[in-house]
Amino acid sequence: MGRVKADSRPEGPAEDGVTAALSTGAVARRLGVAPTTLRSWERRYAIGPATREDGRHRRWTPEDISRLEEMCRLTAQGVPPAEAARAAMSAPAATPGSGPARNGQETAPSSRAPGGPNALPLGDVRQECRGLARAAVRLDAPAVDALLDAVLAEHGLVTAWEEVVAPTLHAVGRKWATSGERYVEVEHLLSWHVSSALRRVRYAVERSDVPPVLLACVPGEQHSLPVEALAAALGERGLPARMFGPALPAEALHDAVRRLGPAAVVLWAQSRSTADRSLVQKVSGIHWGVKGARKRPAVLIAGPGWAGGAYPGALRLHGLGSAVDVVEALFPG
Structure with missing residues (x-):
């Protein structure tokens, strides 16, 4: 497939090197969960944003996102959501992508991939690709569907396939091949939803003057x-x-x-x-x-x-x- 390109676009404005607070949609794309999942976690487990714009719009800070990343990592390992939320909320906050905080001090960035040992080997890819991979590993079908529809709508079918879908499918295949028959369920779920998303693509009126x-x-x-x-x-x-x-x-x-x-x-x-x-x-x-x-x-x-x-x-x-x-x-x- 086509060469995979990293998505260099920032997810939000930055001030003094610190990522600004993000919307729920931006956080959902970053983590590979459906926006409804984030709202459900906030409602059920009180793991929500620290601030709201005008009292209504959720804005997630880097500390909020780090807790969500920890919850995603734990649930990907099979920890029940309620227990994962308690652990994520009780852990010292760190900026996204950093190592765990100890004694109030943030450590150097961790070499552990997001999602822990279940993470897929993706390399240098678009952020949407990482989100899709995380959703697939969690077997989060609604999030997989939402992410596929979003990337198809934003980038078009060819770019979505070559730079998001295909790299994720390849990573699942590599994980399956090196894990002793594990992750077959991830490959099957992701393949099914990719096939379904392709069937939802809107076709133009078919030309009738040429053979198929x-x-x-x-x-x-x-x-x-x-x-x-x-x-x-x-x-x-x-x-x-x-x-x-x-x-x-x-x-x-x-x-x-x-x-x-x-x-x-x-x-x-x-x-x-x-x-x-x-x-x-x-x-x-x-x-x-x-x-x-x-x-x-x-x-x-x-x-x-x-x-x-x-x-x-x-x-x-x-x-x-x-x-x-x-x-x-x-x-x-």
């Missing part, structure tokens, strides 16, 4: 989220696409190509074990139409499974944004 693009995972390939993202991105631009999802059998793929007469066929392979050179050759050789005016589709291969191989007659796609541009260039006008 056929999107499918190769036989045996169950990882369909990247192709779902491509289908949604094409739908945003009004480009007709027909999505067949994971593990489409070769015979069914052949029949679909012959019936649809697509402008292009996109074949996704996550692993080398599913990337099939002979399938590419077969799809490239499918023709339709009357004699003398026969047509065949452009074959586009996508996914890490195709890396390192040569596939004559096929064009390799790299990243969601460039994939959309390549497909769009196939259509006139």
Whole structure:
């Protein structure tokens, strides 16, 4: 996917090096919780902001946020919310990202990742990515949904996928691969909600003057989220696409190509074990139409499974944004 960029935008104005008080929405995005969750914690456990603007609008100080970070860390480890709130409220306040305070003195920043040992290995990413990861680890489905909808609305589908969603999915996969079958539930929950969010993307009116693009995972390939993202991105631009999802059998793929007469066929392979050179050759050789005016589709291969191989007659796609541009260039006008 596209290169991950750090989000350098400040979350609030700063004075004398100290982060100013933030709104509930800004804090929710920072921590990866739904705003309703913060209000619920305040109502149930009295873990709320120290000040309010005009007596109504919540403004969270760095000390308030540090307590919320501690509560998020504890709940991510399985501590019940009520107990986590008591522990967070009784702990000496520290500025966000600092180590625990001892004897009234703040220590140097801690090397422990937010969320404790359950935190995902994210590296240098947007703040929204960290929030989404924390929500996923907590299995906080409402927060995951809210964060996905917010990042899609603010950044658009391509940027949201390449700089927030995909890095989080990759981090979950790495965590699962190195944790002895743990965190499978995190991967499943996050994948389900990402798929649901992609289906909520509003499509433009589909063009009727051009043939569709056929999107499918190769036989045996169950990882369909990247192709779902491509289908949604094409739908945003009004480009007709027909999505067949994971593990489409070769015979069914052949029949679909012959019936649809697509402008292009996109074949996704996550692993080398599913990337099939002979399938590419077969799809490239499918023709339709009357004699003398026969047509065949452009074959586009996508996914890490195709890396390192040569596939004559096929064009390799790299990243969601460039994939959309390549497909769009196939259509006139």
